[in-house]
Amino acid sequence: MLRYIATRVVSLIPILFIVSLIVFLIIHLTPGNPAALILGQDASRASIHQLENKLGLNEPLFIQYLDWMKKLLTGDLGQSVYSSESVKGIIISHIGPTINLTVFALVLTLLVAIPTAVIAVWKRNTLLDPIFISLSLLGVSIPAFWLAILLVLIFAVTFPIFPVAGYVPLSRNFFNGLYHLFLPAVILACVETGLIARMLRDGMLEAIGQNYTKTARAKGLSESAVLLKHVFVNALIPTTTVVGTMVAGLLGGTVIVETIFTIPGIGQLLIDSIYRRDYPVIQGVILFIAVIYVLVNLLVDLIYTLLDPRIRYN
Amino acid sequence: MLEVNHLKAYIDSSNGLVKAVDDVSFSIKRGETIGIVGESGSGKSVLAQSLMQLNPSPPVFYPQGEILFEGKDLLKKSTKELCALRGNELAMIFQDPLSSLNPIFKVGRQLIEAIQSHKKIAHKQAEAQALQLLSDVGIHQPQQCMKSYPHELSGGMRQRIVIAMALSGEPKLLIADEPTTALDVTIQAQILGLLKQIQLKYKTAIIIITHDLGIVAKLADRILVMYSGKIVEEGTAEDIFYQTAMPYTWSLLRAIPSLKLTRHDRLMSIPGQPPNLVSPPAGCNFSPRCPFATPQCMDTEPELTTAGDHHKKACLLTAQAFEESKHRFEQKQPEEV
Amino acid sequence: MLKKRIWIAAGILIVLLLASVTSSWWLPHSPTHIEATQRLHGISAHNWFGTDHFGRDVFARTIAAAKVSFFIGMAVAFIATVLGTLVGLVSGYYRKVDFIIMRIIDGMMAFPALLLALALVAALGGSMTNIIIALTFANFPQMTRVIRSAVLKVKQLQFIEAAVTTGTGPFTILFRYVLPNVSSPIIVQATFTFAKAILAEAALSFLGLGISPSIPTWGNMLQEAQEYITIAPWLSIFPGIAIVITVLSLNILGDGLRDLLDPHRTKTMQPLKRKTQLKRAKTESTKQEVI
Numbered sequence: 001m002l003r004y005i006a007t008r009v010v011s012l013i014p015i016l017f018i019v020s021l022i023v024f025l026i027i028h029l030t031p032g033n034p035a036a037l038i039l040g041q042d043a044s045r046a047s048i049h050q051l052e053n054k055l056g057l058n059e060p061l062f063i064q065y066l067d068w069m070k071k072l073l074t075g076d077l078g079q080s081v082y083s084s085e086s087v088k089g090i091i092i093s094h095i096g097p098t099i100n101l102t103v104f105a106l107v108l109t110l111l112v113a114i115p116t117a118v119i120a121v122w123k124r125n126t127l128l129d130p131i132f133i134s135l136s137l138l139g140v141s142i143p144a145f146w147l148a149i150l151l152v153l154i155f156a157v158t159f160p161i162f163p164v165a166g167y168v169p170l171s172r173n174f175f176n177g178l179y180h181l182f183l184p185a186v187i188l189a190c191v192e193t194g195l196i197a198r199m200l201r202d203g204m205l206e207a208i209g210q211n212y213t214k215t216a217r218a219k220g221l222s223e224s225a226v227l228l229k230h231v232f233v234n235a236l237i238p239t240t241t242v243v244g245t246m247v248a249g250l251l252g253g254t255v256i257v258e259t260i261f262t263i264p265g266i267g268q269l270l271i272d273s274i275y276r277r278d279y280p281v282i283q284g285v286i287l288f289i290a291v292i293y294v295l296v297n298l299l300v301d302l303i304y305t306l307l308d309p310r311i312r313y314n
Numbered sequence: 315m316l317e318v319n320h321l322k323a324y325i326d327s328s329n330g331l332v333k334a335v336d337d338v339s340f341s342i343k344r345g346e347t348i349g350i351v352g353e354s355g356s357g358k359s360v361l362a363q364s365l366m367q368l369n370p371s372p373p374v375f376y377p378q379g380e381i382l383f384e385g386k387d388l389l390k391k392s393t394k395e396l397c398a399l400r401g402n403e404l405a406m407i408f409q410d411p412l413s414s415l416n417p418i419f420k421v422g423r424q425l426i427e428a429i430q431s432h433k434k435i436a437h438k439q440a441e442a443q444a445l446q447l448l449s450d451v452g453i454h455q456p457q458q459c460m461k462s463y464p465h466e467l468s469g470g471m472r473q474r475i476v477i478a479m480a481l482s483g484e485p486k487l488l489i490a491d492e493p494t495t496a497l498d499v500t501i502q503a504q505i506l507g508l509l510k511q512i513q514l515k516y517k518t519a520i521i522i523i524t525h526d527l528g529i530v531a532k533l534a535d536r537i538l539v540m541y542s543g544k545i546v547e548e549g550t551a552e553d554i555f556y557q558t559a560m561p562y563t564w565s566l567l568r569a570i571p572s573l574k575l576t577r578h579d580r581l582m583s584i585p586g587q588p589p590n591l592v593s594p595p596a597g598c599n600f601s602p603r604c605p606f607a608t609p610q611c612m613d614t615e616p617e618l619t620t621a622g623d624h625h626k627k628a629c630l631l632t633a634q635a636f637e638e639s640k641h642r643f644e645q646k647q648p649e650e651v
Numbered sequence: 652m653l654k655k656r657i658w659i660a661a662g663i664l665i666v667l668l669l670a671s672v673t674s675s676w677w678l679p680h681s682p683t684h685i686e687a688t689q690r691l692h693g694i695s696a697h698n699w700f701g702t703d704h705f706g707r708d709v710f711a712r713t714i715a716a717a718k719v720s721f722f723i724g725m726a727v728a729f730i731a732t733v734l735g736t737l738v739g740l741v742s743g744y745y746r747k748v749d750f751i752i753m754r755i756i757d758g759m760m761a762f763p764a765l766l767l768a769l770a771l772v773a774a775l776g777g778s779m780t781n782i783i784i785a786l787t788f789a790n791f792p793q794m795t796r797v798i799r800s801a802v803l804k805v806k807q808l809q810f811i812e813a814a815v816t817t818g819t820g821p822f823t824i825l826f827r828y829v830l831p832n833v834s835s836p837i838i839v840q841a842t843f844t845f846a847k848a849i850l851a852e853a854a855l856s857f858l859g860l861g862i863s864p865s866i867p868t869w870g871n872m873l874q875e876a877q878e879y880i881t882i883a884p885w886l887s888i889f890p891g892i893a894i895v896i897t898v899l900s901l902n903i904l905g906d907g908l909r910d911l912l913d914p915h916r917t918k919t920m921q922p923l924k925r926k927t928q929l930k931r932a933k934t935e936s937t938k939q940e941v942i
Contacts, residue, residue: 014754014757014758015754015757015758015761016758017758018754018755018757018758018759018761019758019761019762021758022758022759022762023770026770026771026774027774125372133906137899137902137903137906138895138899140902141846141850141895141898141899141901141902142895142898143850143853143854143857143891143894143895143898144854145853145854145857145873146853146873146887146891146894146895149873149876149877149880149887149891150887150888150891152880153880153884153887157880157881208370210413211408211409211410211413211414212413212414212415212416212417214363214368214406214408214414215408215414215415215416215476215479216416217366217368217400218366218368218400218401218405218406218407218408218480219400219401219427219428219431219479219482220397220398220399220400220401220402220428220431220432220483221397221401221427221431222393222394222397223393225431229427230416233418234416234417234418237418248762248763248764249763251763251766252763252764252765252766253765255765255766255769255858256765256854256857256858259858270766270769271769271858274769274773274860275859282770282773286762286766286767286770289762289763289766290761290762291761293761293762293763294761297761307418308417308418309417309418309463309465310417310418310463310465
C-alpha cells in the first residue's frame with residue numbers, strides 16, 4: 001500500500017511540471033508584450049521598459065521559466081503588479097470564503113444526489129425515472145450564472161428571504177455565514193447534483209443487472225436490502241472517481257458565483273485580477289487551483305483503491 | 315412438490331413480445347433431479363428464473379399458467395412471501411461463480427448474510443454455521459476462505475461457495491442454471507459430484523439447466539429438452555439418448571463430439587439459427603431447421619404427446635417415419651462428402 | 652421512445668439554427684436598431700420579449716444571438732473533435748508516445764475547463780477567434796481521453812490483430828479499422844462539447860471577457876441585463892431560456908445518441924419474412940451442413 005502511494009505521488013511530478021509549463025506559457029506566449037499588456041495601451045515606452053526589467057522579461061523564455069520555477073519551489077509566487085503584495089499572501093487571504101463555499105456546495109450535492117439516485121432506481125419502472133433523467137439533464141444545461149440571476153430575482157428580490165449578495169465569515173457568525181452562503185452553494189450544487197446523481201443511477205442500474213444482485217435476491221434478501229447493501233455500495237465505488245471532476249466543476253463555478261454574490265474568494269480575485277491585468281496574481285491563482293485539483297484527484301484515487309478490494313494490492 | 319402448469323413467460327422488449335417460455339408444464343418430486351437442456355436462447359434460463367420469480371418484471375410477465383410449490387401458486391405470492399421462500403425452501407445457483415459473488419465483500423460476510431436472512435441468530439452462531447457449510451461443500455480451509463474476497467479464489471472454489479450459500483437454508487429445491495459451464499472440465503466433475511452428494515444428504519430436488527447433454531446424462535432422472543420456449547421432448551436419460559423421438563434432440567446428440575467416433579464418422583452441426591422468439595415460425599418451431607420437415611410441419615404445431623412409458627415428444631412424424639428418415643439421411647451422407 | 656427524444660432535440664436545434672441564420676429576412680425589428688423612446692418596455696404584441704435599455708427588441712436580439720452561439724459551439728466542437736480524435740488515436744494505438752501525450756493531457760485537465768478558458772482569453776484578448784481557441788484548448792483534452800480509452804478497447808479486438816498479421820499498414824489500421832469502431836464515442840462527445848462550448852461562451856461573455864459587447868450574444872445580453880434585474884427582469888429571462896433550450900437539446904441529443912450507439916445494447920433483429928423462412932427451410936433440409 002505504501003509503495004502504491006509512493007508511486008502515485010511520484011507520478012504527479014510530470015503532471016505538475018506540465019501544469020507549471022502551461023501556467024507559465026499562457027502568459028508568456030501571448031501576442032504582444034506582457035509588460036505593455038499589464039500597463040495598458042496608454043503606457044509610456046519608458047515605464048514599459050522599466051517593468052520589463054523588473055519582471056525579467058528581457059531574458060530568454062527558458063531562463064525566465066527557470067527563474068520562475070526556482071522561486072516557485074521556494075513557495076514564492078511573485079508579487080502583485082496592482083498592490084505590490086505577495087501573491088501567496090493575497091491567495092491565502094482569499095482562500096477562506098472559497099473553501100467554505102465549495103465544501104458547503106459539496107455537502108449539499110451529496111445530500112441531494114444520493115437519496116435522489118436511490119429513489120430513482122427504486123422506482124425505476126415508474127414515471128419517476130424519465131422525470132429524474134430530465135431533471136438531471138436540465139441541471140447540467142442551466143448556466144450557473146443565469147440560475148444565480150433567477151434565484152436572486154425570486155428568493156432575494158421578489159421574496160426577500162435570502163440576502164442579494166455579501167459574505168459573512170463563518171468564524172464571526174457561523175449561522176449568518178451559512179445563511180449568506182446558502183444561495184451561492186445551491187447554485188453551485190445544482191449542476192454537480194445533476195451529474196453525480198445521474199452517474200450513481202447509471203451505476204446502480206448496471207449493478208442491478210449483475211449476477212451478484214441475482215444471487216442476493218436468490219438468498220431471499222428484501223428489495224431494499226438488495227438495493228442498499230449490494231447495488232448501492234457497488235455503484236458508489238466508481239462514483240467516487242468523479243468526485244475529483246466535481247471539485248473541478250465547483251472550483252470553476254466559484255468564479256462566476258463569487259462574482260455575482262460579491263464573495264471575496266479566489267474566484268472573484270481571479271476575475272478582478274483579469275480586469276486589472278495583474279498577471280502574477282492570475283498565474284498564481286490558476287496554478288493554485290490546478291495543484292489543489294491534482295491533489296484532490298490523488299486523494300480520490302487512493303480512496304478508490306481502499307474501497308475496491310480488487311485493485312488494492314496490485 | 316413443484317408443479318408447473320402451462321406456464322408462459324413473455325418478455326416485453328422494444329422489438330416486440332418475446333415468447334421466452336411458451337406453455338411449459340412439468341413437475342418434480344422430492345429428491346428427484348431434472349435436467350433441462352437447450353441451446354442458448356431457448357428460454358431455459360427465463361424458465362429457471364421464473365421458478366424463483368427472479369425475472370426482472372417488467373419486462374418479463376406471466377400471461378398464463380401457474381407454478382405450484384407445495385400446492386401454492388408462486389405467481390400469486392407477494393414479494394414478502396417470496397423473499398421468505400427464496401434462499402430458504404428454494405435456492406438457485408448461477409452460471410458464472412465470479413460474477414455471482416459480490417466482488418467488494420468478503421466471502422464470509424456474504425455467506426453469513428445468507429444465513430441471517432432467514433434465521434434470526436447471533437453473528438457468532440451464523441459464523442459457525444458458515445464454517446460448517448464451507449467444509450460441507452469440500453473447502454479445506456474454511457477459516458481462511460471466509461476472509462477472502464471472491465477474486466482471490468479459484469473458479470471451483472467460488473462455485474463451491476455459491477453452492478454453500480444456496481444450501482444455507484436447507485432448500486427443498488435447488489435450481490442450478492449452467493452450474494459448470496464456466497469451469498474447467500476436471501472441476502466440472504467435482505462440482506457435479508458435490509451436487510449429487512448434497513442431494514443424498516439433504517434429499518433436495520435439483521433442477522439442472524444446461525446446454526450440455528453429457529451433464530444431464532450423468533445426473534438427471536428425467537430430461538426435458540427445450541427448444542424456442544417449448545418443451546419438445548421429455549423422458550429418462552435412456553429415452554432421450556437411445557429412444558430419441560424428436561429430430562431436434564437427435565441433432566443435438568449428433569453434435570456431441572465423442573471419443574467413440576471414428577475418422578469416418580462426422581460431427582454434425584444444426585443448420586440455421588434458433589428461431590426468433592418475437593415471431594416464431596408457423597407450425598413446428600424447429601421445422602425451418604429440421605432435416606426431416608414435411609410440408610405439414612410448417613403449418614401444424616405439434617403437441618407434446620406420449621411416445622413411451624414416461625417418454626413424451628412434440629413431433630408430427632410417426633416413430634416409423636422418423637426411423638426411415640434417419641436411415642435415409644445416414645445413407646446419403648457419404649455421397650455428399 | 653429513444654428515437655423520438657433524439658428527433659425532437661435535433662428538430663429544436665435545426666429550427667433554432669435556421670430561424671437565426673435567416674433572421675435578417677423575417678425579423679420585424681433589427682437586433683441592433685436603437686429606439687430611444689422605447690427603452691425598457693415590457694412584453695407586448697409589438698416587442699414579444701420586451702425591449703432593453705437602448706430600446707432594442709429583445710426577441711430580435713435573442714434570435715440573432717443564436718447565430719453567434721451556434722457558430723462558436725460548432726467551431727469548438729469540430730476543432731476539438733478533430734484534434735482530440737487524432738491525438739486520441741495516436742495515443743491509444745502507440746504505446747510509446749502514449750505516456751508522454753497522456754501526461755500532457757493530464758496536465759491540461761488539471762485545470763477546470765472554465766478557468767483555463769478564462770486565463771487564455773485574459774491573455775489573448777476577447778475576440779471571436781481567441782474565444783474559439785481558448786474553448787478548444789479547454790475542451791479537447793477530455794475528448795482525447797474518451798477517444799483514447801475507446802481505441803484501447805478496440806485495439807484488443809481480434810480483427811485488429813488479424814489486420815496486423817496480414818501486414819496491413821498502421822495508417823490503414825488506424826483510419827480504416829480503428830476509427831470507424833470508435834465513431835460512437837466521438838459523435839457523443841462532440842455533441843457534449845458543443846453544449847459545453849455554448850455554456851462557456853455565455854459565461855465568458857457574462858463576465859465581460861467574451862466577444863465585443865456590440866455583437867448580440869446571449870452572454871452579452873445577460874451581462875447588460877444584470878444592471879436592470881429589478882426593473883426589467885425580462886431582459887435576463889429570455890436569453891437565459893434560449894441558452895437552456897439549446898444546451899438541453901444538445902445534452903438530450905448526446906445522451907440519446909449514447910444510448911442508441913451503445914454497443915452493449917442488443918441490435919434490433921428484424922423478423923424474417925415467412926416466405927424467406929420457408930425457402931430457407933427447404934434448401935437447408937436438402938443440404939446438410941457438414942463439418
